[in-house]
Amino acid sequence: MNERNFGEVILDLKGISLSFGAMRVLNNISFNVRQGEIRSIIGPNGAGKSSMLNVINGVYHPQEGEITFRGEVRKEMKVHEAAGFGIARTFQNIALFKGMSTLDNIMTGRNLKMKSSMLAQAIYWGKAQKEEIEHRKKVEEIIDFLEIQAIRKTPVGRLPYGMQKRVELGRALAAEPEILLLDEPMAGMNVEEKEDMSRFVLDINDEFGTTIVLIEHDMGVVMDISDRVVVLDYGRQLADGTPDVVRSNQDVIDAYLGVSH
Amino acid sequence: MFYREAGEFKASYQKDQAILPIRQDRWFIWAIIAIAFLVIPAVSSDYWLGTIMLPFLILALAALGLNVLTGYAGQLSLGTGGFMATGAFAAYKLATMFPGMHILFVLLFSGAITAGVGILFGIPSLRIKGFYLAVATLASQFFLIWMFNKFGWFTNYSASGVITAPQMTAIGDIMVTGAHATVTAKYLFALSIVTLLALITKNLVRSNIGREWMAVRDMDIAAEIIGIKMLPTKLKAFAYSSFLCGIAGALWAFVHTGSVEPLAFDVNRSFQILFMIIIGGLGSIMGAFLGAAFIVLLPIFLSNAPHWFGLNIAVDLISHIEAMVFGALIIFFLIVEPHGLARLWQITKEKLRLWPFPY
Numbered sequence: 001m002n003e004r005n006f007g008e009v010i011l012d013l014k015g016i017s018l019s020f021g022a023m024r025v026l027n028n029i030s031f032n033v034r035q036g037e038i039r040s041i042i043g044p045n046g047a048g049k050s051s052m053l054n055v056i057n058g059v060y061h062p063q064e065g066e067i068t069f070r071g072e073v074r075k076e077m078k079v080h081e082a083a084g085f086g087i088a089r090t091f092q093n094i095a096l097f098k099g100m101s102t103l104d105n106i107m108t109g110r111n112l113k114m115k116s117s118m119l120a121q122a123i124y125w126g127k128a129q130k131e132e133i134e135h136r137k138k139v140e141e142i143i144d145f146l147e148i149q150a151i152r153k154t155p156v157g158r159l160p161y162g163m164q165k166r167v168e169l170g171r172a173l174a175a176e177p178e179i180l181l182l183d184e185p186m187a188g189m190n191v192e193e194k195e196d197m198s199r200f201v202l203d204i205n206d207e208f209g210t211t212i213v214l215i216e217h218d219m220g221v222v223m224d225i226s227d228r229v230v231v232l233d234y235g236r237q238l239a240d241g242t243p244d245v246v247r248s249n250q251d252v253i254d255a256y257l258g259v260s261h
Numbered sequence: 262m263f264y265r266e267a268g269e270f271k272a273s274y275q276k277d278q279a280i281l282p283i284r285q286d287r288w289f290i291w292a293i294i295a296i297a298f299l300v301i302p303a304v305s306s307d308y309w310l311g312t313i314m315l316p317f318l319i320l321a322l323a324a325l326g327l328n329v330l331t332g333y334a335g336q337l338s339l340g341t342g343g344f345m346a347t348g349a350f351a352a353y354k355l356a357t358m359f360p361g362m363h364i365l366f367v368l369l370f371s372g373a374i375t376a377g378v379g380i381l382f383g384i385p386s387l388r389i390k391g392f393y394l395a396v397a398t399l400a401s402q403f404f405l406i407w408m409f410n411k412f413g414w415f416t417n418y419s420a421s422g423v424i425t426a427p428q429m430t431a432i433g434d435i436m437v438t439g440a441h442a443t444v445t446a447k448y449l450f451a452l453s454i455v456t457l458l459a460l461i462t463k464n465l466v467r468s469n470i471g472r473e474w475m476a477v478r479d480m481d482i483a484a485e486i487i488g489i490k491m492l493p494t495k496l497k498a499f500a501y502s503s504f505l506c507g508i509a510g511a512l513w514a515f516v517h518t519g520s521v522e523p524l525a526f527d528v529n530r531s532f533q534i535l536f537m538i539i540i541g542g543l544g545s546i547m548g549a550f551l552g553a554a555f556i557v558l559l560p561i562f563l564s565n566a567p568h569w570f571g572l573n574i575a576v577d578l579i580s581h582i583e584a585m586v587f588g589a590l591i592i593f594f595l596i597v598e599p600h601g602l603a604r605l606w607q608i609t610k611e612k613l614r615l616w617p618f619p620y
């Protein structure tokens with residue numbers, strides 16, 4: 001991979017600790033995300049990776065620690081505010097709107113950008129229709145980008161798993177986010193699907209300049225596409241650095257392969 | 262063979278986003294509208310128009326209202342009857358307080374008042390979901406009916422608690438309420454309003470607000486993460502749903518029965534409307550109409566069927582058989598297609614596209 005240039009730090013997490021009752025899920029985690037990079041979070045099951053994403057987009061509120069977003073310390077925010085800050089995400093277990101078509105799912109991703117009033121929408125012809133068509137154009141670009149033209153009118157509940165994952169990525173992209181959080185985008189996929197998804201992730205990063213925070217279990221994929229990797233294990237931070245640094249870290253090797261006692 | 266979209270190419274998103282993108286569907290709906298406006302009033306007797314078509318239309322409107330809330334926004338409600346009563350009594354108070362007010366404004370404002378009441382009873386929906394919300398809305402049902410019975414102000418202190426609609430005209434001097442209104446005028450008036458509101462509802466559910474409602478219904482946490490605010494979205498659904506139910510209630514009191522007491526909108530009415538949308542199809546405009554047709558028309562068909570076939574059965578036996586057959590048919594349809602008649606219609610169309618080939 002040739003030398004990549006990253007912007008400044010847009011998301012900085014310092015000393016994040018999160019507990020549910022007596023259960024300590026995250027323990028003093030600190031790392032940052034730079035503009036335009038692909039940042040991976042890895043770790044064994046139960047390491048706290050998904051909790052970390054939930055902290056970033058405001059679903060969980062850490063008891064300790066400080067989150068600095070675009071140079072400002074972020075106060076405790078509500079779940080729906082994350083999208084307004086330019087943070088979009090996909091879920092480990094697909095969270096699509098099952099009764100709606102692919103097109104409608106991705107259109108819903110643009111809900112914050114649609115401004116016409118309820119009355120204008122009731123009348124439809126005129127302002128609301130113009131807005132719909134304008135956003136439809138954007139959505140069609142995403143559909144083209146993800147190569148899902150053939151399924152745009154299909155209810156997503158009927159789509160196979162790999163396609164659903166792709167639609168969910170499309171819905172997140174529709175918001176034109178600055179940071180895209182991907183929670184295991186390649187889980188349960190075969191090699192071809194993983195290759196496709198990796199290509200999409202790289203293309204999103206490359207073409208739109210979107211910063212990507214990625215959780216993934218497939219080490220081959222992570223080491224290939226990430227710029228920097230942070231390793232968690234039982235809520236602790238084991239390592240942070242480039243794939244090469246992380247790969248040779250003794251703590252990481254022990255966590256993944258086990259230690260003989 | 263005759264139902265194909267092959268060869269119909271959409272050259273603009275505007276055409277692709279039309280309500281009915283397929284040509285045959287457009288013809289079909291225009292034909293239905295033409296039949297409803299022109300043929301039915303011409304060929305039907307007053308009995309058919311007044312006691313079958315009119316309640317069918319009005320209940321379909323109420324079902325449409327509940328379908329917005331339950332079918333599109335996923336909020337189960339058993340307060341439909343209460344909201345219809347609110348619409349009826351609001352219309353009565355408006356019409357008697359401001360005698361010069363045009364009936365369209367009476368309907369509009371009574372719908373708006375009901376929307377306000379709906380918002381009030383929708384607030385708990387932020388915290389409670391599913392069956393628990395249904396029970397909470399059931400409370401609104403009982404509270405509203407109790408309130409209209411308890412306080413004489415709502416009925417202008419009528420001794421019997423019954424409200425009677427004053428005579429009102431729609432266009433020119435064509436009466437649509439009161440004893441002098443012709444059944445045809447009433448039918449066409451109700452039909453126009455129901456058609457207009459169905460169109461508005463369709464516009465809403467295919468726009469951003471409709472997608473937000475369905476997003477909340479299908480996966481509320483994901484909806485929140487993409488920036489949809491829960492409370493305003495749910496309250497908008499409650500407001501618009503109650504708006505439609507309120508207008509349905511006002512039409513019921515003013516145009517259909519002419520005089521009405523709160524008990525006409527008791528919990529049985531709520532259940533009846535709920536059954537309509539379950540049988541017709543949740544989350545479908547067509548479903549509200551099909552469900553209303555099923556619930557309103559089928560019992561009438563069943564009670565008349567033996568007579569048409571020349572069978573001479575005692576009246577009480579017929580009514581018993583009617584209840585049994587009706588119940589059995591409901592179960593049958595729900596087993597055949599749990600997603601309702603609208604889904605059955607959808608499947609028929611999909612099959613028809615391929616016909617005469619199996620796939």
